C-alpha cells in the first residue's frame with residue numbers, strides 16, 4: 151500500500167495509506183457518522199465532488215454486494231449505477247470481509263471504478279477539524295509523487311447537470327397514477343418506493359420542461375451541490391405551481407428547490423448533516439423522527455413566502471427539515487425518507503404523497 155497524505159485547504163495534513171485506486175484526487179472533504187451503508191453512500195449521486203470521511207472506525211468488513219440490476223433497470227443493492235463520491239477516507243480498512251451478500255471487497259470495487267480510498271487516517275480528529283473550521287477542500291496526494299497535486303472546485307460547479315439523466319426514463323408504464331420525477335441525481339430507492347406504491351414513474355432530466363406533460367403528481371429528487379445553481383429547475387417548478395394544484399413532493403435537493411420556489415433563501419451549513427441519526431420534529435406536534443441525511447446546504451425557513459410553512463425542523467441545530475404549502479398539496483423533507491441506508495421511520499412521506507394523488 152502506497153503512502154498518501156490528505157492535505158486540507160488550511161494546510162492541516164493527515165498521513166495514511168492507499169487501499170483503493172491509486173490516483174491523486176481533490177474535492178470537498180465531508181464526514182458521515184453512520185455506522186454502515188458505504189455501498190449505498192458511495193453510489194448516492196449527492197456525494198459527487200466530495201471526499202467522504204466515514205467516522206465509524208472499521209470499514210469494509212461486510213464487503214460489497216453484487217452490482218446487479220432488476221428488470222426495471224434499477225441497481226438491486228446500490229443507489230445508482232456507479233460510485234459518485236470522489237474518494238473515501240477511513241480509519242481502519244478491513245481487508246477481510248464476510249457477509250451473505252458480499253460479492254467483492256471494498257478495495258476491489260474502488261479499484262474497478264477508479265476511485266481512491268485511504269486508510270489509517272484519524273477520522274475522528276479529521277472530523278473535529280471539519281466541525282471547528284467547517285467543510286474544506288482537500289487533496290489526497292501520493293507521497294512518492296508529491297508534485298502531482300490535483301486542483302478541484304466544489305462551489306459554483308453544477309454537479310446536478312453532470313449526474314442527472316440525459317433522456318426520459320419510464321418505469322412501471324401503464325400502472326395507476328403517473329408521476330413525473332425530476333432527476334437532480336435521484337437515488338434508486340426513491341424510484342423503488344414510488345414503483346412499490348403502484349405508480350408509473352417518468353424520470354426527466356433536472357431542467358426538463360414537464361409543464362405540458364400529462365401526469366398526476368410531481369416528485370423532486372435529491373441531488374449534489376448548490377441548489378442556487380438549479381434556478382432553471384425552480385423556474386419550471388414555479389410555472390407548474392402557477393398552472394396547477396397537482397400534488398408535489400420533494401426530498402433533500404427537492405426540499406431546497408421547492409422552498410426556493412416558495413421564495414426562500416438557501417445557505418451553506420458549516421459542516422452539513424450526514425448520518426443516520428438526525429432527529430427531526432414535525433412542526434406543531436411533539437413527534438420526533440430519527441432520519442437519514444446527506445446535505446450541505448439548508449433552507450432559511452424565515453424567508454419563506456406567507457403561503458408557506460415549515461413542516462419539519464432539526465432538533466440538533468434548529469435548521470429547516472421540510473416545508474409545506476398552506477393550502478395546496480405540496481410538501482417536502484430535507485431528510486431522506488427512503489433511507490438507504492438508514493432508519494425507515496419516515497417512509498410515510500411516500501404514503502402521504504400517494505394519498506394526495508388519489509384524493
Ligand SMILES: NC(=O)CC[C@H](N)C(=O)O
Pocket residue numbers: 196371372373374375376377401402403404444445446447448
Ligand atoms: N442529498 C441532497 O439532495 C443534497 C442537497 C444539496 N446538494 C445539499 O448538499 O444540501
